[in-house]
Amino acid sequence: MADPLSRVFSALADPTRRDIVARLAVADATVNELAAPYDVTVQAVSKHLKVLEDAGLVSRSREAQRRPVHLEAEVFDLMTKWIERYRRQAEERYRRLDDVLRDMPDAVLPQEGTAS
Amino acid sequence: MADPLSRVFSALADPTRRDIVARLAVADATVNELAAPYDVTVQAVSKHLKVLEDAGLVSRSREAQRRPVHLEAEVFDLMTKWIERYRRQAEERYRRLDDVLRDMPDAVLPQEGTAS
DNA sequence: GCCGTGGTCAACCGTCCGGTTGAACAATCC
DNA sequence: GGATTGTTCAACCGGACGGTTGACCACGGC
Numbered sequence: 693m694a695d696p697l698s699r700v701f702s703a704l705a706d707p708t709r710r711d712i713v714a715r716l717a718v719a720d721a722t723v724n725e726l727a728a729p730y731d732v733t734v735q736a737v738s739k740h741l742k743v744l745e746d747a748g749l750v751s752r753s754r755e756a757q758r759r760p761v762h763l764e765a766e767v768f769d770l771m772t773k774w775i776e777r778y779r780r781q782a783e784e785r786y787r788r789l790d791d792v793l794r795d796m797p798d799a800v801l802p803q804e805g806t807a808s
Numbered sequence: 809m810a811d812p813l814s815r816v817f818s819a820l821a822d823p824t825r826r827d828i829v830a831r832l833a834v835a836d837a838t839v840n841e842l843a844a845p846y847d848v849t850v851q852a853v854s855k856h857l858k859v860l861e862d863a864g865l866v867s868r869s870r871e872a873q874r875r876p877v878h879l880e881a882e883v884f885d886l887m888t889k890w891i892e893r894y895r896r897q898a899e900e901r902y903r904r905l906d907d908v909l910r911d912m913p914d915a916v917l918p919q920e921g922t923a924s
Numbered sequence: 925g926c927c928g929t930g931g932t933c934a935a936c937c938g939t940c941c942g943g944t945t946g947a948a949c950a951a952t953c954c
Numbered sequence: 955g956g957a958t959t960g961t962t963c964a965a966c967c968g969g970a971c972g973g974t975t976g977a978c979c980a981c982g983g984c
Contacts, residue, residue, distance in 0.1 A: 705818035
């Protein structure tokens with residue numbers, strides 16, 4: 693899976709990984725520290741971190757034999773930009789539709805109410 | 809996969825689905841219309857729409873035998889809220905670290921300054 | 925009523941994903 | 955040097971995912 697956006701979205705699609713991100717927002721941590729609260733092996737968490745790292749969401753440095761994990765905030769922008777773009781567009785369309793409906797005389801009343 | 813956030817992120821992790829969202833931001837469309845540009849069967853696109861619908865990103869109404877697909881903007885908020893929260897936190901941490909480094913006289917030059 | 929069109933459901937297939945276990949690697953402690 | 959601690963690599967497993975084909979359902983047009 694090549695494209696960065698897919699990697700980021702996909703990385704955050706997993707609740708455990710989102711939780712890891714949440715905890716890293718508070719403070720850097722090692723793999724073992726991160727793994728502690730979860731009921732999985734440290735290897736599984738290491739894999740999760742690899743996914744987050746490939747998505748550019750975290751970076752790992754070296755500090756003695758430990759490998760502290762650090763959250764990288766920049767990549768979030770990629771997502772927010774994408775999301776905001778289409779949300780704005782959709783809301784714009786919605787607003788315009790609203791205008792149309794408001795300006796519409798009851799000439800074109802649809803025989804059936806729109807089921808929710 | 810129960811939780812809504814996972815569903816939304818996961819739904820947008822696929823480039824085809826993101827493209828569908830992008831096109832729906834411009835205008836509602838039917839399944840066949842949506843499927844046209846892609847090199848896959850209409851059934852595959854229907855599946856994609858099911859994923860987007862389960863994530864709350866689109867809704868399908870009924871209009872004769874057509875089923876126009878409509879983009880729902882609200883769910884985006886769920887994501888942006890989540891993202892913004894941790895991005896702010898991470899940037900805050902970054903800023904604080906910056907302050908620490910700036911305010912630090914070379915007084916504390918013993919090898920490791922991580923006294924709690 | 926019957927045909928054609930738009931759309932979904934069901935079964936299947938190959939691949940990816942999250943998890944495991946077991947071994948290996950890297951750096952520190954003694 | 956050898957034991958210990960922290961982390962990753964490799965192989966494997968079951969389940970989900972994106973895709974296909976084929977059948978089916980729901981309409982509107984004649």
